[in-house]
Amino acid sequence: MTPRGAAPWLRFSVALLLVGMFAALAWVLLGLPPRSAGLQPQVAAQMAVSGVDHPVTAVLLNFRGYDTLLEMAVLLLACLGVWSLSPAVPPTDETPGAMLAALPRQLVPLMVLMAGYLLWRGATGPGGAFQAGAVLGAAGVLLLLTGWRLPVRWQGWRLRLLLIAGVGMFVLVALAVVPASGVLLGYPLPVAGTLILLIEALAGLSIGVTLMALFLGGEPGASR
Amino acid sequence: MAAEHVSLLPVLLIFLPLIGALLSFVFRRRAAGLGIATAVAVFVIAIALAFSLTRPQRYPVGGWGAPLGIDLVVDGLSLIMLLMSATVGLGVSLYAGGYFHARPQLARAFWPLWLGLWTALNGLFLAADIFNLYVTLELLGLSAVALAALGGSAAALGGAMRYLLVSLLGSLLYLLGVALLYHAFGSVDIALLGERASAQPVTLAALVLMTVGLILKTALFPFHFWLPPAHASASSPVSALLSALVVKASFYILLRLWLEIFEPLNPGRGVTELLGLLGALAVLWGSLQALRQTRLKLLIAYSTVAQLGYLFLGFPLAAAVGPAAWQAVIYLALSHALAKAALFMAAGNIVLFGGHDRIADLDRVVQRLPLSLAAFAIAGISLMGLPPSGGFIGKWLLLEAAIEAGQWWWVVIILIGGMLAAAYLFKVIGFAFTRAPVSHEANAVPPVMEWTALVLAVGTVLLGLWVSPLLAWLATGNPFGVGP
Amino acid sequence: MSVAVLYAVTGLGLFSLGLYALIVRAHLLRKILALNIMGSGVFLVLTALARRAPDGPPDPVPHAMVITGIVVAVAATALALVLLRRVVETTGQPRLPDPDSE
Numbered sequence: 001m002t003p004r005g006a007a008p009w010l011r012f013s014v015a016l017l018l019v020g021m022f023a024a025l026a027w028v029l030l031g032l033p034p035r036s037a038g039l040q041p042q043v044a045a046q047m048a049v050s051g052v053d054h055p056v057t058a059v060l061l062n063f064r065g066y067d068t069l070l071e072m073a074v075l076l077l078a079c080l081g082v083w084s085l086s087p088a089v090p091p092t093d094e095t096p097g098a099m100l101a102a103l104p105r106q107l108v109p110l111m112v113l114m115a116g117y118l119l120w121r122g123a124t125g126p127g128g129a130f131q132a133g134a135v136l137g138a139a140g141v142l143l144l145l146t147g148w149r150l151p152v153r154w155q156g157w158r159l160r161l162l163l164i165a166g167v168g169m170f171v172l173v174a175l176a177v178v179p180a181s182g183v184l185l186g187y188p189l190p191v192a193g194t195l196i197l198l199i200e201a202l203a204g205l206s207i208g209v210t211l212m213a214l215f216l217g218g219e220p221g222a223s224r
Numbered sequence: 225m226a227a228e229h230v231s232l233l234p235v236l237l238i239f240l241p242l243i244g245a246l247l248s249f250v251f252r253r254r255a256a257g258l259g260i261a262t263a264v265a266v267f268v269i270a271i272a273l274a275f276s277l278t279r280p281q282r283y284p285v286g287g288w289g290a291p292l293g294i295d296l297v298v299d300g301l302s303l304i305m306l307l308m309s310a311t312v313g314l315g316v317s318l319y320a321g322g323y324f325h326a327r328p329q330l331a332r333a334f335w336p337l338w339l340g341l342w343t344a345l346n347g348l349f350l351a352a353d354i355f356n357l358y359v360t361l362e363l364l365g366l367s368a369v370a371l372a373a374l375g376g377s378a379a380a381l382g383g384a385m386r387y388l389l390v391s392l393l394g395s396l397l398y399l400l401g402v403a404l405l406y407h408a409f410g411s412v413d414i415a416l417l418g419e420r421a422s423a424q425p426v427t428l429a430a431l432v433l434m435t436v437g438l439i440l441k442t443a444l445f446p447f448h449f450w451l452p453p454a455h456a457s458a459s460s461p462v463s464a465l466l467s468a469l470v471v472k473a474s475f476y477i478l479l480r481l482w483l484e485i486f487e488p489l490n491p492g493r494g495v496t497e498l499l500g501l502l503g504a505l506a507v508l509w510g511s512l513q514a515l516r517q518t519r520l521k522l523l524i525a526y527s528t529v530a531q532l533g534y535l536f537l538g539f540p541l542a543a544a545v546g547p548a549a550w551q552a553v554i555y556l557a558l559s560h561a562l563a564k565a566a567l568f569m570a571a572g573n574i575v576l577f578g579g580h581d582r583i584a585d586l587d588r589v590v591q592r593l594p595l596s597l598a599a600f601a602i603a604g605i606s607l608m609g610l611p612p613s614g615g616f617i618g619k620w621l622l623l624e625a626a627i628e629a630g631q632w633w634w635v636v637i638i639l640i641g642g643m644l645a646a647a648y649l650f651k652v653i654g655f656a657f658t659r660a661p662v663s664h665e666a667n668a669v670p671p672v673m674e675w676t677a678l679v680l681a682v683g684t685v686l687l688g689l690w691v692s693p694l695l696a697w698l699a700t701g702n703p704f705g706v707g708p
Numbered sequence: 709m710s711v712a713v714l715y716a717v718t719g720l721g722l723f724s725l726g727l728y729a730l731i732v733r734a735h736l737l738r739k740i741l742a743l744n745i746m747g748s749g750v751f752l753v754l755t756a757l758a759r760r761a762p763d764g765p766p767d768p769v770p771h772a773m774v775i776t777g778i779v780v781a782v783a784a785t786a787l788a789l790v791l792l793r794r795v796v797e798t799t800g801q802p803r804l805p806d807p808d809s810e
Contacts, residue, residue: 006732014731022724026717028404028429029753034710036760038410038767042292055768056775064772066285066294070347070359071776073242074366077340078783080249081370082790084333130775157250164246171243184235186287207779214786217793355773362780366787373791378798382805385736385791389804392743392784393730399777400723400750406770407757 051192053124060128061196065185069174072167072203079163079210083219096147104146111139119204123193129166129200133207140212155221163213166206170199233273234283234298237306237346240266245339248332255335256321262339263317266346270310277303280701282352290353290413297352297415299701301554304694305349305476308558312468312565313342315680319569320461322670323576330374330459337374341367341465348473354402355412357477358395365391365441368470372458383453390440390450394474397437401430405485418484423491431486431495434478439499441474444536445506448529452513455525460572463521467528468565472557475535479550482539483704496539503536504637511644515651520571520581523648524564527607530641531560537622537634544629547704552621554698555687559606559614562683566603569677570596573669583652587660593669597656599677604649606684609642614687712759719752734803736795740788747781 006014043055043063050058060068095101115132122128150159173195174185181188187195213220244262248255280299289295298306320338324331344364351357369391373384406412408427409420421427443451455466510530517523534556541549573596574589575581590597606615619638626634687694726746730739751774758767796802 006734011732014728018724018728021727022720025429025720028425029713029716029720029757031425032408032713032757032760034713034760035762036407036410036757037762037764038407038758038760039291039769040761040765040767043768044764046288046292055765056771059768059772060775062286063288063292064294064355064769067356067359067773067776070343070356070363071779073245073340073343074359074363074780075783076249077245077337077363077367077370078787080333080336080340081366081373081787084330084337084370085373085787085790085794130779160250160252164250167242168246171239171246175239178232181287183287184232184283184285211782214782217790355776359776359780362784366784369791370787373794378795378805381791381794381798385788385795386804388784388788388791389730389739389743392788393727393746396723396743396746396750400753403750403754403757403770406754406773407760 049189049192051187051189051194051196052122054122054126054128056126057122057128057196061199062185062187062192065170065174069167069170069185072170072206075207075210076163076167079213082214082217083222086218087222088216088218088220091144091149094147100146104142104148108139108143111135111142115139115204115208119200122200123197129203130207132200132204133211136204136208137211137215140208141215144212144215150216150220152221159209159213159220162209163206166199166203169202173199231273231276231281233269233276234281234296234350236269237266237273237310238343238350240269241339241342241346245336245343248339249336252332255332256324259335259339260317260321263314266342267310267314270306273298274303274307274697277697277700280703283350291411291416294356295352295413296350298350299703300698301476301480301703302349303700304554304558304698305472306346307697308472308561309342309345309349309469311683312464312561312680313345315565315569315676316461316464316468319464319572319673319676322673322676323459323461323572325670333374334371334461337367337371338461338465341371341470345469345473349476352414353412354405354414354417354481358399358402361398361441361474361477362395364470364473365395368466371462372454372466374462375457375459377457379453379457380459383450383455383457386450387454390447394437394440397433397440398477401434401437404430404433414480414484418488421485421489423489427486427489428491431491434481435495435499438474438478438481439502442471442478442532442535443529444499444502444532445509445529446502448506448510448532451529452522452525455528456519456521460521460568460575463525463572464565464568467525467568468561471528471532472561475532475557479538479553483550487705493540493543496543499536500540500634503533503539504634506530506533506536507637507641508533508644511641511648514648515644517648518583520574520583520586520652521568523583523652524567524571527567527645527648528560528564530645531556531564531607534619534622534638534641537626537637540631541622541625541629541634542704544631545625547702548621548628549625550704551695551698552618552625555614555621555694556618558694559618559684559687562680562687563603563606563613563615566599566677566681566684567607569673569680570600570603573673573677576667576673577669579667583655585660586652586655586658588658589656592666593674595674595678596669597653599674599681600649600656601653602678602681603684604645604653606681606688608645608649609638612685612688614684617688617691710760712756715756715759716753719749719756722746722749722752724749736792736802736804740785740792743788744781744785747777751777 538553729742
């Protein structure tokens with residue numbers, strides 16, 4: 001039996017209610033001041049001491065870096081949750097066709113290069129750890145789809161270490177700068193750019209590996 | 225950019241469990257040891273914070289300060305919540321050490337998830353920024369769902385799925401409120417929003433969205449439907465965490481937003497009366513459902529629905545008599561956390577011992593698990609609101625507020641709720657004394673699991689005796705304002 | 709109505725459509741998709757209104773918030789999908805079990 005959903009009268013009343021909600025909220029948005037700079041002036045004023053040249057990266061890794069640290073923890077915890085729920089979906093034995101086998105050989109090196117570029121680019125323009133991690137994760141998914149399997153020796157603590165590397169480095173830096181600046185995550189200015197790049201590099205790597213691990217749908221090598 | 229020297233203790237309360245989570249994930253075989261060591265350290269730091277906090281502290285992460293950066297704030301209200309999570313957290317950690325000892329497969333998933341959940345809780349109680357609260361709320365929700373599903377049974381998985389959908393819906397409603405507030409007033413810092421927000425449509429819209437999102441997560445009647453299956457079908461240490469701590473977190477956010485942003489704008493008596501009415505219905509409905517249950521853990525879970533209802537009586541009563549009502553509510557929340565953790569632990573012992581939780585077949589548990597049954601009874605005294613217990617003090621303060629406000633109908637609800645609690649708890653205790661036709665499997669229960677349940681239950685009695693120091697801590701920084 | 713507000717209202721529309729599907733659809737995959745659409749709606753509201761700066765670049769803070777929000781959404785979706793697979797494995801049904809049937 002396929003799930004059907006709600007009865008017609010219920011659908012109608014829900015729809016009516018939501019149209020009302022939409023109209024009310026749209027009216028609220030129309031009433032907002034048409035011009036507002038938000039926090040843009042404050043960000044611009046502190047860009048010189050942020051260690052990077054791109055405002056979004058400055059907010060993500062410096063001004064609101066604490067949010068980003070916790071958000072990396074969210075991604076890691078989701079992966080832990082997935083692992084606790086089920087072992088990895090067993091791979092099929094199908095051998096990919098010639099096209100499919102050739103594809104990753106051409107694409108994956110390019111994608112890794114692209115990820116590295118995006119990471120580097122984040123300091124001055126749109127880019128950074130998340131974009132790089134997403135491309136890296138996509139490369140991993142592509143490999144998995146074309147018959148590549150995670151080697152057994154990489155399934156144990158090595159994989160776990162890669163998964164926590166991003167949050168781990170973030171936590172390490174957050175606490176290590178306390179003696180120098182007196183405050184959590186307060187990067188001393190001369191090394192701010194370097195520290196941010198260091199965090200981003202490991203964060204990008206961890207995000208990529210985590211996305212690939214999530215795609216496996218469970219813990220590789222685990223049994224139930 | 226170096227700020228004046230502020231204590232690092234609040235920061236450690238967030239980072240220690242996070243580091244513990246990472247280490248227990250990498251070093252799996254040592255997970256239980258690392259987890260318990262972390263729990264002890266967090267407890268000690270929370271106590272140290274309580275004794276060193278003389279005035280509220282604001283900690284600018286990164287040294288930027290609001291509105292550009294994120295601030296952490298610790299005042300009396302956050303302190304009491306941190307102490308609550310530290311005490312219950314330590315108790316559950318010790319209990320889980322015994323519970324998961326025979327289940328290494330589950331243990332290695334439990335420890336990092338639970339320490340991640342603890343990170344989220346402490347981060348949430350310290351946050352002073354509504355977007356940072358969103359991130360902690362998601363960290364909390366996802367780790368709670370993963371923990372709820374650990375049991376692996378069809379009931380646990382279904383309960384966890386429903387829990388996840390509700391939790392995500394609540395977060396998104398909350399986040400839309402955050403977006404409206406930020407774009408209207410240019411900040412996500414709670415204190416700055418309190419200064420800048422004015423009574424206009426956008427504020428009201430944010431109030432409605434965030435309140436609905438948060439009461440969904442707090443399982444206030446009629447949004448309680450997801451709680452009993454999720455809490456009752458989880459493994460027992462997880463049930464204790466979910467019922468004692470996790471539902472309090474979203475209530476805490478609601479209270480903070482209400483006190484600092486929305487209440488000063490006088491949104492009108494309609495809102496406070498409605499929340500109070502839903503709270504009253506939760507007390508009645510949850511208690512009646514608890515009375516109907518035939519399974520012990522479901523009974524305790526419905527009791528959580530009822531006990532959460534009392535917290536919402538604070539809204540109409542605080543509108544009438546001021547901060548005294550919130551003191552009562554926080555006291556009730558704290559007592560409920562200890563009592564409910566003890567109840568779920570005791571129930572877990574009974575399930576482990578007998579292999580089931582059918583109330584009618586509790587075959588003379590009193591002779592076989594006397595410590596667990598004592599824990600159940602003592603925690604029950606606090607839930608019923610009888611002296612000497614934290615639950616008694618909380619209800620007494622709440623009754624005082626209701627009488628002072630001249631709103632006798634809340635008095636009636638509080639008294640009926642207490643009587644119904646007595647009825648459903650005595651039902652359990654009665655069956656624990658009688659012989660049942662079904663014989664038990666009789667598995668051994670590790671002593672640490674019995675003692676932690678008992679110690680937390682005795683904690684509710686201590687809450688009934690240490691009233692003035694606790695209320696003095698709670699008053700640090702005057703979190704509830706000066707009243708009308 | 710400025711372009712920024714038009715996009716933001718579109719975001720509200722997505723939010724409302726997603727909420728409708730979340731409530732009335734029973735299939736869990738549809739519910740998970742519905743939550744993702746709601747999330748995209750909120751992200752659109754956040755970023756669109758950041759474009760109201762008088763002259764100069766848009767406000768970067770909501771952009772950073774949306775990146776954070778997207779990562780959270782990815783994490784939640786992954787957990788939800790694996791949970792869905794486990795629910796199907798144990799009950800044979802891609803829908804929520806009736807809580808009263810236990």
